[in-house]
Structures are given as C-alpha cells and as structure tokens.
Amino acid sequence: xIIPHPLLGPxxxxxxxxxxxxGLINRPYWLSEDAARAFHDYLYLRDNPAGQHRxxxxxxxxxxxxxxxxxxxxxxxILKVELARDVALARRGAA
Amino acid sequence: xxxxxLRIAKEALTxxxxxxxxxxxxxxxxxxxxxxxxGGGHGLATAHYLSKxxxxxxxxxxxxxxxxxxxxxRNTTIIRSNYLLPGNEPFYEFxxxxxxxxxxxLNYNAMVSQRGIMNLIHTDxxxxxxxxxxxxxxxxxxxxxxLDAEQVRKxxxxxxxxxxxFPIKGALVHRRGGTVRHDAVAWGYARSADSHGVDIIQxxxxxxxxxxxxxxxxxxxxxxxIGATKVGVAVAGNSSKVxxxxxxxxxxxxxxxxxxxxxxxxxxxxxxxxxxxxxFYVSQSDKGGLVFGGDIDGYNSYAQRGxxxxxxxVAEGGMALMPMIGRARLxxxxxxxxxxxxxxxxxxxxxxxxxxxFNGGWCYGGFKATxxxxxxxxxxxxxxxxxxxxxxxxxxxxxxxxxxxxxxxxAQPNLH
Numbered sequence: 389x390i391i392p393h394p395l396l397g398p399x400x401x402x403x404x405x406x407x408x409x410x411g412l413i414n415r416p417y418w419l420s421e422d423a424a425r426a427f428h429d430y431l432y433l434r435d436n437p438a439g440q441h442r443x444x445x446x447x448x449x450x451x452x453x454x455x456x457x458x459x460x461x462x463x464x465x466i467l468k469v470e471l472a473r474d475v476a477l478a479r480r481g482a483a
Numbered sequence: 484x485x486x487x488x489l490r491i492a493k494e495a496l497t498x499x500x501x502x503x504x505x506x507x508x509x510x511x512x513x514x515x516x517x518x519x520x521x522g523g524g525h526g527l528a529t530a531h532y533l534s535k536x537x538x539x540x541x542x543x544x545x546x547x548x549x550x551x552x553x554x555x556x557r558n559t560t561i562i563r564s565n566y567l568l569p570g571n572e573p574f575y576e577f578x579x580x581x582x583x584x585x586x587x588x589l590n591y592n593a594m595v596s597q598r599g600i601m602n603l604i605h606t607d608x609x610x611x612x613x614x615x616x617x618x619x620x621x622x623x624x625x626x627x628x629x630l631d632a633e634q635v636r637k638x639x640x641x642x643x644x645x646x647x648x649f650p651i652k653g654a655l656v657h658r659r660g661g662t663v664r665h666d667a668v669a670w671g672y673a674r675s676a677d678s679h680g681v682d683i684i685q686x687x688x689x690x691x692x693x694x695x696x697x698x699x700x701x702x703x704x705x706x707x708x709i710g711a712t713k714v715g716v717a718v719a720g721n722s723s724k725v726x727x728x729x730x731x732x733x734x735x736x737x738x739x740x741x742x743x744x745x746x747x748x749x750x751x752x753x754x755x756x757x758x759x760x761x762x763f764y765v766s767q768s769d770k771g772g773l774v775f776g777g778d779i780d781g782y783n784s785y786a787q788r789g790x791x792x793x794x795x796x797v798a799e800g801g802m803a804l805m806p807m808i809g810r811a812r813l814x815x816x817x818x819x820x821x822x823x824x825x826x827x828x829x830x831x832x833x834x835x836x837x838x839x840x841f842n843g844g845w846c847y848g849g850f851k852a853t854x855x856x857x858x859x860x861x862x863x864x865x866x867x868x869x870x871x872x873x874x875x876x877x878x879x880x881x882x883x884x885x886x887x888x889x890x891x892x893x894a895q896p897n898l899h
Contacts, residue, residue, distance in 0.1 A: 389790055402792040406782045406897060408736065431894050432734040432825045432881040436723035438785040461737070462785045 391457060392469050396450060403449035409434055410442035410456045413476055438462055444472060486590055505670060506677035511684050514710035515543045517864060518702060520689050520725060521718040522546025524555035524665075524850065525842055527672035527683075528857020529715060529864070531589075534679035536858070537865035542681045543711075544673075545704060547688035551669030554719050557787075557819035558850040559742050559774050561755055561766065563600050563660035564625040567616045570875030570887040571828060572623040577872045578855030579625070579659060585854060591671030593663050594769065599754035600660035601630075601639065603804075604653040609760075613655040620657070628656045638753060641807050649760050649803070660755060662766050662774075668853060692729045692839070699838035715840040715864050717856075720785065720820025722843035729836055733843070734825040734881050736896040739784035739818045740776065740847050741793055745811040747771030756804070763800030765808075773811060775801060779821060779847060781897040788818040821847050827899030828887035831859050831869065832878040840864055841878060846899055 389401035411434075416426035438461055445455045454472035459465065484490075484503060494501050517533060519526045522544045530544045544550075564579035566572040586593055604610045610629070617627030635654045636644060644651045673683055684706070691703035692714070701710035718725050720737045748771050757764040765775035777797035780789045794816065801808055824830070824844030829852065831842050842860045845852060859870035869876070875887055881894075892898040 400792075401782075401790070408783070408896070428882055429732075433732040434723070434734070434736050435727075435732065436736050436783065438721075438724055438737075441783055443783060459782075461783045464784065464786055464790070 389464055389466065391445065391455070391466060393447065393450070393453075393455065394469055394471055395453070396447075399447070399450060401445075403447060404445040404455075405448045407444040407446060410444050410472075410475070411435070412444060413456075413472065413479070440467065486592075505674045506683055509682045509684065511543065511687065511704070511706055511709050512541075512682065514701075515682075516541040516712050517543070518709060518711040518714045519544045520702070520714065520716045522550035522673070522683060522685065523553045523717065523719060524551070524668055524672065524853040525717040525719070525845075525856045525860065527551075527669055527676055528853050529717060529842070529860040530676035530681040530683075530857075531672045531679070532858045532861035533864060534676055534681050537861055539865055540680055542676075543709070544676065544681060544683045545687045545689055545702070545709075546683070546685045547705075549685050550673050550683060551666055554819045554821075554849055555669045555853070556666055557742065557817055558665055559764070559766070559776050560662045560665045560768075560850065561600070561660070561764075562595070562663055562851040563657055565600065565602070565616065565620055565627065565655075565657045565660065567619050567889055568887055569623075571889065572619060572625065574855055574859070574872040574876075575851065576623050576625045577858070578852050581854030581858060582663065583659075585671070589671040589675045591667060591674060593667040593671050595661070595663050596769075597659050597661040598766075600657045600757065601635070601654045601754060602657075602757045602759065603635070603642075603651055604655065605649040605651060605760055607652075610653055617655050626657060626659050628658065630654045630656055639756060641751065641805055642756075643804055643806055646803055649758075662755065662768070665850060672857070689725065689728070692836075694729065694836055694839075697835075697837055699836055711838075713838045713840065713864055715842060715860055717842040717860065719843060719845060719849060720822050722822045722841070726834075726841060729834070729839060731834060734894075735822050735844050736783055737785055738779045738781065738821045738823045738897060739786060739789045740779045740821050741789040741797070741816060741818045742774070742776040743794075743797065743816045744768070744775075744814050745773040745808070746814050748773065748811060751807070758800055758804045761800035761803050762796055763804055765801065765805075772814060773808060779823070779897060785820055786818065787820060821845070823896035823899060825881055825894040825896060826886040826888040827890055827892075829856070829876055830878050831856065831863060831873045831876040833863070833867070834878065
C-alpha cells in the first residue's frame with residue numbers, strides 16, 4: 389500500500405504504524421456521568437466495517453505525524469488522507 | 484457408509500462404483516431448533532457435537548459459500564496445547580485430546596500427525612519465560628520439555644545456530660503438538676454431522692436476524708426466511724458484520740494473515756519449528772511443501788490477501804533461521820481474515836439477545852481450537868451453561884476486567 393501523505397507525497401505504508409479506528413480521536417469526557425461505560429466502549433468496542441474505514445496511521449519512520457486514512461478494507465484502496473491534527477481541530481471547531 | 488480398509492479393498496475390486504456423496508445437499512426447512520451460522524471448522528464441529536454428543540435434532544448449518552472455504556482451509560494446520568494462562572490452557576488441552584481421538588470419532592482420516600512443536604529460545608529471559616510456560620502446561624496435563632542448544636542441534640541440525648542477532652540457545656518442545664490435514668477436518672465433521680441428521684445448507688447467506696421482545700425468532704437468508712429457537716454464530720473474520728445485524732458492536736477487529744507454501748521437497752523439517760523473534764514458523768506437509776507464515780499484516784482488512792512488506796518480513800525470517808530454504812521456490816501464498824479480539828483470546832458466550840449465541844474472536848489461533856470450540860459451543864447451545872473448559876470466554880470480560888491476555892499487550896489487536 390502507498391499512502392499519499394498530505395505533506396510528503398506518496399509514502400510506503402511500511403514507514404507507518406497502525407493504531408486503529410479513527411474514532412479513537414474522540415476521547416469521552418472524563419467527568420460525564422457514564423464515563424466508565426463510555427471509556428469501556430471507547431477502548432474496546434469497534435465498528436470494524438467491511439468497506440470504507442477511517443483509521444489512524446502514525447508516520448513513525450517519517451515526519452512522525454498522525455494521519456486519518458480513509459481506506460476500503462475489502463480492496464485496500466486508499467480513498468482519502470488527512471492530517472489527524474486537522475481532523476481533531478475541525479471537530480473542536482464544529483463542537 | 485463406514486470407511487475401512489476392507490471397504491477400500493472391496494471398492495477396488497468392484498471398480499469404485501459404491502462410493503456415494505459424503506453429505507446431502509438439502510433445501511432449508513421452514514423451522515429448526517438450532518441454526519448454526521457458518522459452515523467452517525467451528526460451525527461444523529458444533530453441529531457434530533450437538534447432534535452426536537448432546538443428542539439434539541433439527542439442526543441446520545448455514546454457509547454463505549461452500550463449507551470449509553474460509554479459514555479452516557486457509558490456515559497452516561498446526562495443533563497444539565501450549566498456552567500459559569489458566570483461562571486458556573485447560574481448553575486447548577481439551578482440544579488436543581479431542582484431536583487425538585478425532586479420526587475414530589469421525590471415522591475419517593484427518594491425517595492427525597503429532598510430530599511435535601519446537602519454540603526456539605535465543606536469550607536467558609526467553610528461556611525463563613518458556614520454562615514458566617512449560618510448567619504451566621504440565622500443570623494442566625499437557626506436555627513440555629526444555630531442550631538445550633545441543634539437543635536442538637540433534638533434532639534440527641539445519642538451523643542457523645550462530646545467527647549474530649538471534650543465536651539459538653535452546654527450545655521448548657511440545658511433543659503432542661503437530662499438524663492435521665485441514666480440509667479433512669471440515670469434511671470429516673460435515674460428514675459426521677450429516678449422518679446424524681444435520682442439514683448442511685450451502686450458498687445460503689444470512690442477511691438479517693428476526694428478533695422480537697429480545698428473543699431470536701429466526702434468520703433472513705438469501706434462500707428465504709428460516710425460523711429457529713436457538714441460533715449460534717461461528718463466522719470468524721465476519722463476526723463483526725454478522726453481529727452488527729443483531730445490533731451488537733464487538734471487541735474485535737478483522738485483520739489479514741498471510742500464509743505460504745513452497746514447492747514439494749524431500750523430507751527436511753521434522754516437526755513444527757517456530758521462530759517467534761523473527762516472525763516465522765514452518766512445518767512440512769506430507770506432500771513435501773514447506774508450509775510457513777509469520778505475523779498478521781496489522782491493519783483492518785476483509786480482503787483475504789495481504790501486502791508485500793509482510794511477505795518480505797516472513798521470507799527474511801525464514802532465511803535467517805534456515806538459510807537452506809533459500810533455493811526453494813514459493814508455490815502459493817494466500818490470506819485469511821482473523822477476528823482479532825482486544826485481549827487475543829476468544830469468546831464462546833450467550834449474547835444480550837435470548838437464544839442468540841456467539842463464538843468468535845479466535846485471532847490467528849482458531850484451527851487448533853476447532854474440536855473444543857465446537858464441543859464447548861454445542862454444550863452452551865444445548866445446556867445454556869458454559870462448558871467447564873470455556874468458562875473464561877465471556878463476552879463481557881472487557882467490562883468486568885477479566886481479560887485473558889497471553890502476551891500482555893493490552894487492547895491493541897494488531898499486537899496479539
């Protein structure tokens with residue numbers, strides 16, 4: 389797989405490590421009433437879809453940026469790549 | 484029809500005209516007492532034990548493709564009982580005992596071969612860890628033997644003992660481990676289940692569940708609606724997809740694991756050899772092919788094929804361990820979809836829906852578990868109680884904190 393890095397251009401997926409579902413950006417609020425349950429779901433449960441999947445990749449052998457990659461899990465085709473920072477800031481802006 | 488040497492002789496003399504299809508191809512009935520979703524090793528084993536041991540009738544196995552076309556036909560055929568933790572080892576020991584009696588039980592030649600498994604040791608701390616594991620195995624009734632480098636050299640002289648990074652200092656040997664002809668496992672269980680009245684329905688994909696007042700009523704399939712009192716799901720890499728139809732999110736990610744086989748060679752490798760430090764393990768099939776593999780690719784996938792970096796990593800591991808294989812050509816490589824759980828251990832449990840049961844999260848270790856998984860799942864379906872060896876495989880263990888994490892890496896499926 390070649391991941392088109394938004395800053396560095398096409399990079400071999402081998403330069404990256406994989407964390408998992410991009411939902412891991414959305415940490416639950418620790419003071420909410422159901423925080424224990426929310427953190428359980430956050431840490432352990434996954435949608436695990438067959439098809440489009442937004443996921444976190446870390447450019448460990450490169451610029452050490454976190455990326456949100458949208459990839460088809462049935463074909464390994466990469467559809468979209470964003471800096472995780474931009475995704476997180478956009479989310480904060482929307483909230 | 485019972486298979487025997489006498490039968491083969493008789494058929495040989497009469498032109499082999501007496502052989503009949505090994506299982507029927509029935510149309511689905513409108514209602515069953517038990518529906519098992521997934522005609523792989525675990526689903527077919529469940530049907531076998533449910534009908535033969537627990538004496539249940541009106542059972543159907545629904546398979547979306549053909550039986551044995553998934554992971555039971557895609558693994559590297561290894562059986563073993565060499566786990567460390569108390570939640571796991573009694574279960575895998577039970578499984579190995581069932582393997583030992585499998586061919587008599589099924590009247591089917593599954594080529595169970597207890598040729599031994601050797602886990603290589605490279606450092607003092609690894610030896611300590613393996614000594615502990617070996618003792619845990621012996622305490623649970625399994626077998627383990629610690630070898631020093633000279634003893635390993637006697638059994639596998641072709642290994643690269645003086646590798647600069649991973650010199651071989653010894654091995655933990657599990658003599659009762661070995662290999663099995665994996666397709667024969669699916670076919671043997673299917674034949675036995677069929678002979679006990681189970682309907683094996685192929686090309687029948689489950690497309691939805693009918694759940695009313697928190698109770699399962701039946702399943703929608705590509706061959707029409709089928710009613711059921713109890714439904715068991717054993718669909719390996721597709722667990723999340725199928726259980727999502729019942730509104731459940733699982734502590735599972737699907738990952739691709741690749742495996743490889745070389746051209747046929749004369750016998751060179753005596754048993755199974757694992758080189759954990761180098762992400763490589765190998766055995767030799769009775770046809771002569773070297774069957775080997777390494778780690779999962781490490782990203783979510785339903786593609787049943789992997790990428791080249793892992794191919795390279797596995798080949799490097801193989802060359803580092805046994806340089807002699809460098810001249811063997813690769814014949815085939817393929818991928819299977821692993822239902823990687825958050826602690827690396829499986830589930831055999833009831834769900835929040837009455838009458839709906841789940842069997843999955845086997846990671847890359849489902850094949851060796853096939854008999855015990857089927858037995859324990861049949862026990863659960865028949866009695867609503869977990870089997871004695873499978874009490875730890877609960878779906879809510881991430882909530883209760885009773886994780887069974889052999890590697891101790893936490894909730895990161897691609898590290899198990």
